Amino acid sequence: MSVFVVNGGRRLSGEVEPQGSKNSALPILAATLLCRGECVLHNCPRLSDVEASLAILRYIGCTARREGSTVIVDTGSVERFEIPSELMHRMRSSIIFLGAMIARFDRVRMSFPGGCELGPRPIDLHLSALREMGVVICEEHGELDCYVSDELHGANITLPIPSVGATENIMIAAALANGTTVISNAAREPEIVDLADFLNSCGARIHGAGESSVVIEGVERLHPTIHAMIPDRIVTATMMSAAAVTGSDITMKGVIPSHLESVFPVFRDSGCEINIKGNTVRIGAPYRLRSPKLIRTMPYPGFPTDAQAPVMSMAAVADGMTVFVENMFLSRYSHVSELCRLGADIRVEGKVAVVDGVKKLLCADVRAQDLRGAAALVVAALCARGQSQISGIEYLERGYEDFELVLSSLGADVKKI
Ligand code: EPZ
Numbered sequence: 456m457s458v459f460v461v462n463g464g465r466r467l468s469g470e471v472e473p474q475g476s477k478n479s480a481l482p483i484l485a486a487t488l489l490c491r492g493e494c495v496l497h498n499c500p501r502l503s504d505v506e507a508s509l510a511i512l513r514y515i516g517c518t519a520r521r522e523g524s525t526v527i528v529d530t531g532s533v534e535r536f537e538i539p540s541e542l543m544h545r546m547r548s549s550i551i552f553l554g555a556m557i558a559r560f561d562r563v564r565m566s567f568p569g570g571c572e573l574g575p576r577p578i579d580l581h582l583s584a585l586r587e588m589g590v591v592i593c594e595e596h597g598e599l600d601c602y603v604s605d606e607l608h609g610a611n612i613t614l615p616i617p618s619v620g621a622t623e624n625i626m627i628a629a630a631l632a633n634g635t636t637v638i639s640n641a642a643r644e645p646e647i648v649d650l651a652d653f654l655n656s657c658g659a660r661i662h663g664a665g666e667s668s669v670v671i672e673g674v675e676r677l678h679p680t681i682h683a684m685i686p687d688r689i690v691t692a693t694m695m696s697a698a699a700v701t702g703s704d705i706t707m708k709g710v711i712p713s714h715l716e717s718v719f720p721v722f723r724d725s726g727c728e729i730n731i732k733g734n735t736v737r738i739g740a741p742y743r744l745r746s747p748k749l750i751r752t753m754p755y756p757g758f759p760t761d762a763q764a765p766v767m768s769m770a771a772v773a774d775g776m777t778v779f780v781e782n783m784f785l786s787r788y789s790h791v792s793e794l795c796r797l798g799a800d801i802r803v804e805g806k807v808a809v810v811d812g813v814k815k816l817l818c819a820d821v822r823a824q825d826l827r828g829a830a831a832l833v834v835a836a837l838c839a840r841g842q843s844q845i846s847g848i849e850y851l852e853r854g855y856e857d858f859e860l861v862l863s864s865l866g867a868d869v870k871k872i
Pocket residue numbers: 477478481548575576577578579580581582616617618619620621642760761783784785826827854
């Protein structure tokens with residue numbers, strides 16, 4: 456169980472480059488199963504969730520190796536069509552292998568992915584869409600046993616919720632289905648576009664990714680490719696929160712600013728200066744932050760739910776009151792009780808959290824309970840004078856590569872023990 460020891464109250468300065476996107480890497484690693492041969496994936500972050508995906512690929516017979524930030528996956532000799540529950544439970548988003556395994560083998564057996572710290576993580580939209588594409592799915596004893604009865608074929612699928620994972624599973628399965636699939640009310644996240652770019656570079660025919668309607672014309676086969684992941688927009692938003700709460704001026708390079716269009720206004724409303732030049736974003740924090748007033752999480756291009764926790768740490772020390780409305784997940788406020796141990800004044804009522812900004816946070820020992828909540832606690836500890844200890848850092852390592860090194864390179868006093 457790794458722990459961060461943070462001596463807060465220090466100003467940060469310098470330049471960082473955000474890691475590759477975790478939420479691009481996970482579906483793209485699964486989608487390599489659609490090709491036979493060696494795919495080269497650049498800007499693939501070193502994360503425990505990525506390792507969990509590589510473990511699944513190796514279990515079914517692929518070889519996968521890492522050379523720095525590049526991962527090379529050879530799917531030429533896969534031979535197993537089942538994923539054991541211990542591998543499925545290591546990472547909630549392993550459901551993303553469902554569409555890929557069906558497209559490759561016409562069958563798959565896997566256990567239901569567990570719920571997670573964010574509450575129940577239903578997969579009903581994934582299953583109903585694949586059934587419409589000709590997949591027979593038996594669900595019993597927590598296991599999914601799926602096979603293609605006649606042929607995997609295209610379908611017109613309307614999602615009641617623009618689910619990221621369901622959109623990805625459908626896109627992946629439809630790439631090799633017989634005929635055309637149209638997804639209406641598709642998720643529009645940049646990671647969906649990145650997945651479509653990867654698949655199209657393998658020979659798929661996907662149009663409209665990033666829009667609400669995506670058309671996938673199935674093809675016979677896909678060939679391996681070389682692909683670089685987009686930068687991680689949530690890690691970038693987290694770094695901006697760290698700069699904001701420490702009164703810092705930092706520069707982030709290799710950013711795609713258009714991915715953060717709903718995030719920049721929150722920092723500007725808080726009194727931060729944001730300068731954008733090409734793929735470089737510079738953030739300068741004011742002496743005292745103003746409260747951003749109201750933050751509602753929404754599907755992309757709305758404010759991202761994954762940035763809610765780190766930005767709440769910023770609101771906790773802003774002047775005034777901020778109301779958060781978490782519309783995407785039932786319980787994504789596990790960081791609130793721990794932020795209050797650090798001196799924050801936050802009350803939660805259902806999906807609403809009311810943050811009354813305080814002048815300063817106080818150091819304390821706190822425990823992370825989910826990925827983005829862990830990031831929020833690190834951000835808050837950077838601002839609290841004195842030494843704070845954060846346990847549960849294994850949650851952080853699911854999505855943040857070498858976070859203590861990144862922060863230390865900017866002058867923070869953060870050690871992992
Ligand atoms: C993806 O999760 C991300 N994970 C999440 O990031 C992110 O918070 C989420 O999208 C929303 O943006 C990855 O990309 C690996 P959804 P996903 O399906 O696909 C409901 C992080 O911190 N729903 O868009 O699981 C669901 O319960 C992680 O990096 C159904 O009801 O999210 C939720 O309320 C956390 N039935 C809403 O839709 C379904 O079949 C959005 O979920 C599927 C989803």
